[in-house]
Amino acid sequence: MSVTKNSVLLKLEIALIAVVYFFPIALGFIDIGDNIFSGPFNRRDGSIYWALLVGGIFSLFIFYLNVFYLIPTFLSQRKFLQYWSWILIMLLGSSGLEYGFEEWLKTAYSLPENLPQLYPEVMRERRDIGAPAFVINLFILGLSFIYRFTKDWMRHESDKRMLRQEKQNAELRFLHSQVNPHFLFNTLNNIYAIARRHQDLETSDAIEKLSTIMRFMLYESSANIITIEQEVEHIQSMIEIQQLRVGEGELVVNFTKRGGTDGVTIAPMVLIPFVENAFKHGIDPKKTSIIKIELDVGDLQLTFRVKNKKTTITDTVPGEPSGIGLENVRKRLALIYPQKHTMNIIEDEDNFEVVLTIDLS
Numbered sequence: 593m594s595v596t597k598n599s600v601l602l603k604l605e606i607a608l609i610a611v612v613y614f615f616p617i618a619l620g621f622i623d624i625g626d627n628i629f630s631g632p633f634n635r636r637d638g639s640i641y642w643a644l645l646v647g648g649i650f651s652l653f654i655f656y657l658n659v660f661y662l663i664p665t666f667l668s669q670r671k672f673l674q675y676w677s678w679i680l681i682m683l684l685g686s687s688g689l690e691y692g693f694e695e696w697l698k699t700a701y702s703l704p705e706n707l708p709q710l711y712p713e714v715m716r717e718r719r720d721i722g723a724p725a726f727v728i729n730l731f732i733l734g735l736s737f738i739y740r741f742t743k744d745w746m747r748h749e750s751d752k753r754m755l756r757q758e759k760q761n762a763e764l765r766f767l768h769s770q771v772n773p774h775f776l777f778n779t780l781n782n783i784y785a786i787a788r789r790h791q792d793l794e795t796s797d798a799i800e801k802l803s804t805i806m807r808f809m810l811y812e813s814s815a816n817i818i819t820i821e822q823e824v825e826h827i828q829s830m831i832e833i834q835q836l837r838v839g840e841g842e843l844v845v846n847f848t849k850r851g852g853t854d855g856v857t858i859a860p861m862v863l864i865p866f867v868e869n870a871f872k873h874g875i876d877p878k879k880t881s882i883i884k885i886e887l888d889v890g891d892l893q894l895t896f897r898v899k900n901k902k903t904t905i906t907d908t909v910p911g912e913p914s915g916i917g918l919e920n921v922r923k924r925l926a927l928i929y930p931q932k933h934t935m936n937i938i939e940d941e942d943n944f945e946v947v948l949t950i951d952l953s
Contacts, residue, residue, distance in 0.1 A: 631694070632704040636711070639701045646693050647725070650686045651732045657682060658736040683729050690725035755927045798836050801829045818860045820853040820889060827867050827885070834871050843875060844882045851889035856952065858894070859928045863887070865921045866898040866946045873944065874900025892953045899945040918946070 633639040658679070666675035698704070804826075831845045867885060875881045886897040918937075925933050925948075932951035939945065 632698060632707060633694075633701075634707070634710060637701050637703075637706065639697055639703060642697055643694060647690060647728065650690050650725070651728065654682060654686055654729055654732045655736045655739075658733060659740045663736075663740050679733070683726065683733070686729055687724075687726040690729075694725075751927060751930060758924070758927060798833060801833050801836075804829050816859070817857040820856045820858050820887075820894075823858060823860065823863050824849065824853070824887065826864060830864070830867055830871070831885075834875075838875065838877070842877065842880060844880060845885065846882070847885045847887075849887045849889075851887075853889050856889055856894075858950070862921075862925065862928070862950075863896050863948070865918070866896065866948065869918060869946070870898050870900040870944075874903060876901070876903040890952075892951065894948075894950045894952055896948045896950075897945065899943060902939075902942055902944055 630640050630643050633643040635641075662675060662678055662682075666672075666678065828847070831847060835843055835845065870883045870885075874883050881901060881903070884897070884899040886895075888895040922935055925935060929950055934947075934949045936947045937945070938947065
């Protein structure tokens with residue numbers, strides 16, 4: 593979120609705090625005469641200060657409890673019954689406690705019995721700034737709704753702008769690096785035909801899989817969503833190409849798929865970077881490398897695990913681009929699946945594992 597947005601939210605919060613707390617208290621201290629009352633509480637015996645102070649504390653309690661706990665915990669999670677139950681408990685409890693305190697304060701200051709002694713003169717104009725505690729608490733609750741929904745709307749708009757900007761940047765990077773796909777595919781087809789003519793089946797198979805991957809990268813990955821089957825097919829092609837380029841027995845990839853994937857969609861290029869990272873950092877040419885990939889698709893959640901052995905040899909050519917990178921993937925997930933995913937990295941001296949979960953509801 594930009595600095596401007598943060599400053600606007602900060603100013604809004606300060607203004608609401610002033611309305612909720614400091615403004616009514618200030619009314620009791622401003623020297624505009626002794627005719628300011630809150631019910632029987634008045635300035636001459638000082639009882640109004642205590643009444644406004646405690647009322648302000650309860651107002652802040654209601655405001656911040658609703659903004660930072662009740663709304664995100666219950667209302668945002670569509671737990672409406674729990675939310676409104678807590679709201680009712682909070683309003684009745686706070687109003688009851690305020691009423692009890694006011695009754696105790698009346699007894700402590702002998703009010704309203706002492707008012708004739710405190711104000712023996714005839715008062716032409718009496719200004720009562722008080723209101724029933726329940727009514728005030730409802731007003732504060734309304735302010736907390738306005739603040740929270742305004743804050744969430746501004747954050748949502750900022751995230752949408754960031755996502756649009758990220759997409760535009762990605763499109764620009766793609767356009768700058770794009771080779772004419774028709775020319776490239778025609779060239780690959782020619783090389784594929786040459787390899788087949790010379791009965792070099794291994795090379796022709798590799799070219800065919802590379803063509804499949806490039807077709808996915810150039811065309812299908814530009815969509816907003818794709819089926820999980822498409823992402824899995826691309827992962828499978830990547831695995832097969834990696835196995836072709838290393839010696840026999842040097843790489844073992846265990847790719848396990850569980851659950852039904854029919855009709856399940858996902859953003860493109862979400863799972864693939866983790867596999868790419870495993871191939872880049874998990875292949876040791878001096879011994880057999882084992883990479884474990886698990887995809888578990890449930891009714892409401894997708895879990896993707898990639899685990900590889902650590903190696904000091906990075907499997908890249910000098911000058912080769914380093915790929916998307918896990919940090920960029922983390923940022924992309926935050927934009928595409930806000931508050932609907934977790935990405936955990938588990939590592940020790942020998943192993944590196946990434947566990948991604950996505951809420952599909």
